Amino acid sequence: MLVLGLEASCDETACAIVRDDGCVLADVIHTQTSLHAPHGGVVPEVASRDHVRQVSRVVENALAAAAISLNDIDAIAVTARPGLLGALLVGVEFAKGLSLATGKPLVGVDHLHGHLSASALFANGTACHVAPPFPHVALVASGGHTALYLVKGPNASQVEALGATRDDAAGECFDKVAKVMGLGYPGGPAVDRWAERGDADKCPLAFPRDRIEGFDFSFSGLKTRVAAHIETHGRPESEEALAHLCAGVRSAIVRTLVGKTLAAADETHVGAVTVGGGVAANRFLRSELARGAEARALMCFLPARFACTDNGAMIAWAGLQRLLAGERDDLSLDASTTSILPSVTRKGRGRRS
Ligand SMILES: Nc1ncnc2c1ncn2[C@@H]1O[C@H](COP(=O)(O)OP(=O)(O)OP(=O)(O)O)[C@@H](O)[C@H]1O
Ligand SMILES: [Mg+2]
Numbered sequence: 001m002l003v004l005g006l007e008a009s010c011d012e013t014a015c016a017i018v019r020d021d022g023c024v025l026a027d028v029i030h031t032q033t034s035l036h037a038p039h040g041g042v043v044p045e046v047a048s049r050d051h052v053r054q055v056s057r058v059v060e061n062a063l064a065a066a067a068i069s070l071n072d073i074d075a076i077a078v079t080a081r082p083g084l085l086g087a088l089l090v091g092v093e094f095a096k097g098l099s100l101a102t103g104k105p106l107v108g109v110d111h112l113h114g115h116l117s118a119s120a121l122f123a124n125g126t127a128c129h130v131a132p133p134f135p136h137v138a139l140v141a142s143g144g145h146t147a148l149y150l151v152k153g154p155n156a157s158q159v160e161a162l163g164a165t166r167d168d169a170a171g172e173c174f175d176k177v178a179k180v181m182g183l184g185y186p187g188g189p190a191v192d193r194w195a196e197r198g199d200a201d202k203c204p205l206a207f208p209r210d211r212i213e214g215f216d217f218s219f220s221g222l223k224t225r226v227a228a229h230i231e232t233h234g235r236p237e238s239e240e241a242l243a244h245l246c247a248g249v250r251s252a253i254v255r256t257l258v259g260k261t262l263a264a265a266d267e268t269h270v271g272a273v274t275v276g277g278g279v280a281a282n283r284f285l286r287s288e289l290a291r292g293a294e295a296r297a298l299m300c301f302l303p304a305r306f307a308c309t310d311n312g313a314m315i316a317w318a319g320l321q322r323l324l325a326g327e328r329d330d331l332s333l334d335a336s337t338t339s340i341l342p343s344v345t346r347k348g349r350g351r352r353s
Contacts, residue, residue: 001019001020001074001075001320001323002017002018002019002020002025002066002068002072002073002074002075003017003018003019003020003073003074003075003076003077003316003317003319003320003323004016004017004059004062004063004073004075004076004077004098004312004316005017005018005077005078005109005312005313005314005315005316005317005318005319006055006059006076006077006078006079006091006094006095006312006315007078007079007091007111007114007310007311007312007314007315008051008055008079008087008088008090008091008094009079009081009082009083009084009087009088009091009111009310010042010047010083010084010087010143010144010310011031011032011033011035011036011042011047011087011310012029012030012031012032012309012310012311013029013030013032013050013051013054013055013058013091014027014028014029014030014058014310014311014312014315015028015058015059015061015062015312016028016062016311016312016313016315016316017062017063017065017066017068017073017316018121018313018316018317018320020320020324022120022121022131022317024121024313025065025066025068026061026062026063026064026065026066027062027065027311027312027313028058028061028062028065028312029058029310029311029312030054030057030058032046032047032050033185033186035047035050036185037184037185039185040179040184040185041175041185042084044084044085044086044087045086047084047086047087048084048086048087048089048090051087051090051091052090055090055091055094056094059094059098062312070098070101070102070104071102073102073104074104074105075104075105075106075107075319075320075323075328076095076098076099076102076104076105076106076107076319077095077106077107077108077109077315077316077318077319077320077322077323078091078092078094078095078106078107078108078109078315078319078333079091079092079108079109079110079111079114079315080092080108080109080110080329080333080334080335080336081108081110081111081335081336081337081338081339081340082110082111082112082144082336082337082338082339083111083144083335083337084337085335085336085337088335088336088337089335091335092108092333092334092335095333096331096333099331100331105323105328106328106329106330106331106333107319107322107323107327107328107329108329108333109315109318109319109322110156110318110339110340110341111310111315111339112140112142112145112147112339112341113156113159113318113340113341114314114315114317114318115140115142115276115277115308115314116138116140116149116151116159116274116276116318117154117276117314117317117318117321118276118303118307118308118311118313118314118317119132119138119274119275119276119301119302119303120132120154120274120301120317121303121307121313121314121317132151132272132274132299132301133271133272133299134151134152134153134154134158135150135151135152135153135268135270136150136151136270136271136272136273136274136299136301137149137150137151137162137261137264137265137268137270137272137273137274138150138151138159138273138274138275138276139257139260139261139273139274139275139276139277139280139289140275140276140277141169141170141171141257141275141276141277141278141279141280141285142169142170142171142276142277142278142279143169143171143172143175143186143188143277143278144169144171144172145164145165145169145277145339146164146165146169146170146171146217146219146257146277146279147161147162147163147164147165147341148161148162148163148164148215148260148261148264149161149162149341150162150264150268150270151274154321154324155321155322155325156318156322156340156341159341159342160342161341161342162215162264162268163214163215163216163217163260163264164216164217165216165217165218165219166212166216166217166218167218167219167220168218168219168220168223169219170217170219170253170257170279171186171188171277171278171279172219173219173220173222173223173253174186174187174188174191174192174249174250174253174279175187175188176223176227177191177222177223177226177227177249178190178191180223180226180227180230181226181230181235181236181242181245181246182235186278188278188279188281188282189281191246191249191250192246192250192281192282192283192284194242194243194246194247195243195246195247195249195250195251195284196243196283197239197240197243197247198240198242198243198244198245198246198247198248199243199244199247200244200247200248200250200251202244202247202248203244203245203247203248203249203251204229204233204241204244204245204248205225205226205229205245205248207222207225207248207249207251207252209255210255210256210259210260215260215263215264217256217257217260219253219256222249222252222253226245226249250282250284251284253279254282254284254285254288255288257279257285257289258285258288258289258292261273261275261289261292262289262292262293262296262298265293265296265298266296270298271298271299272298272299272300272301273289273293273298273299273300273301274300274301274302274303275289275301275302275303275308276303276308276314277308277309278308278309278310279308280302280303280305280308281305281306281308281309286302286305289302290302
C-alpha cells in the first residue's frame with residue numbers, strides 16, 4: 001500500500017510517498033524560511049500564497065522521485081489540523097482535488113499526531129521501519145506546541161495527555177530568545193549551533209529549575225529573563241559570550257524537557273520514549289534524552305534530524321494508521337486550527353473544538 005502524505009500547515013509545503021512497511025519512497029520539502037525571515041516570524045498570508053504557488057510542483061516532484069504516477073497511489077493523507085487556517089486549506093483542498101480526480105481514499109491527519117509518528121518512520125537516523133513499542137511516552141516539542149503523551153497505540157484516539165506547556169512552546173522560546181539576541185529566524189537551529197561552541201556553566205544567567213509540578217511546562221519566564229538581561233547589559237559583545245549564553249539557554253530548556261520526559265516514563269512504567277517536533281532536532285536534547293534513557297534501560301527513539309521539522313512522510317504514516325483502522329474522510333473534510341489530541345494547546349487549556 002502506498003500513501004501520499006501532504007503537509008501545508010505552516011511554512012513548509014511537503015509531500016512524501018510512504019509504503020505500508022515504513023519505507024519512504026520520496027520525501028520532498030519546500031521551505032518558506034527565507035520568505036518569513038525578514039519578518040522575524042511566519043506571516044500567515046505570505047505562507048498561504050506560497051503554498052498555492054508550490055503545492056502542485058512539490059507533489060509532482062515527490063511522484064517523480066518515487067518513480068510512480070498518481071494511479072499507483074492507494075490513498076491520500078493530508079494535514080487537516082492544527083495550523084494556520086489559510087495554509088491548511090491549501091493542502092486540504094488540493095488533497096480533495098486529488099482524491100476526487102483519482103477516486104483514491106482521503107484521510108485528514110492531525111499535524112501533532114504526525115510529529116508523534118515521525119519517530120516510527122525515521123527512528124535513530126535510518127529510513128527503515130523500527131517502530132517504538134506501545135505503550136510509550138512521547139514528547140512533542142515544536143514551534144507551536146509542547147506536550148507529553150502516553151501513547152497506547154498507533155491511532156490518535158490512543159494518545160493520552162500527560163502534560164503540556166502553560167505558556168510558550170519550547171520552539172517558540174528558542175525563537176524568541178534568538179530574536180532578542182539578534183540571531184534571526186528560525187532561532188532554534190541558530191541557538192543550537194552557537195551553544196555547541198559554548199559552556200552552560202559560563203552562562204551569565206542562572207536559570208532556576210522548573211517549579212511547575214507534574215508534567216506541565218512553562219517557558220515564558222526563561223525568555224523574559226534573557227530579554228531583561230539583554231536590555232540591561234546589551235547583546236553579548238564577543239562570540240564567546242554569545243556562545244555561553246546560548247549554551248545556558250539550551251541547557252535550561254533541554255533540562256526541563258528531558259527531565260519531565262524521563263520522569264513520565266518512570267511514572268507510567270513504559271519501556272520506551274520518543275520525541276518529535278522541530279526541537280527534537282536539537283543536538284543537546286537528543287544526546288541528553290538518549291543518555292537518560294540508557295541509564296534507565298529505556299528504548300529511545302529519535303527521528304532523524306531532518307524528520308523532526310514538518311514533512312510529508314510523518315503525515316503519510318499517521319494517515320496510514322487511520323486507514324488501517326478503517327477510517328477515511330470524504331470531500332466534506334475541513335481544516336481546523338485545533339488539534340484532536342488532548343491538552344495540547346499553547347496555553348495549556350486542553351482540548352478545544
Ligand atoms: N536544532 C534545533 N534546536 C532547537 N529548536 C529547533 C531546532 N531546529 C528547529 N527548532 C525549532 O523547531 C520549531 C519548528 O518546528 P516545527 O516545524 O515542528 O514547528 P511548527 O510546525 O511551526 O509548529 P507545530 O508543529 O507546533 O504546528 C521552531 O521553533 C525552531 O526554532
Ligand atoms: Mg510542526
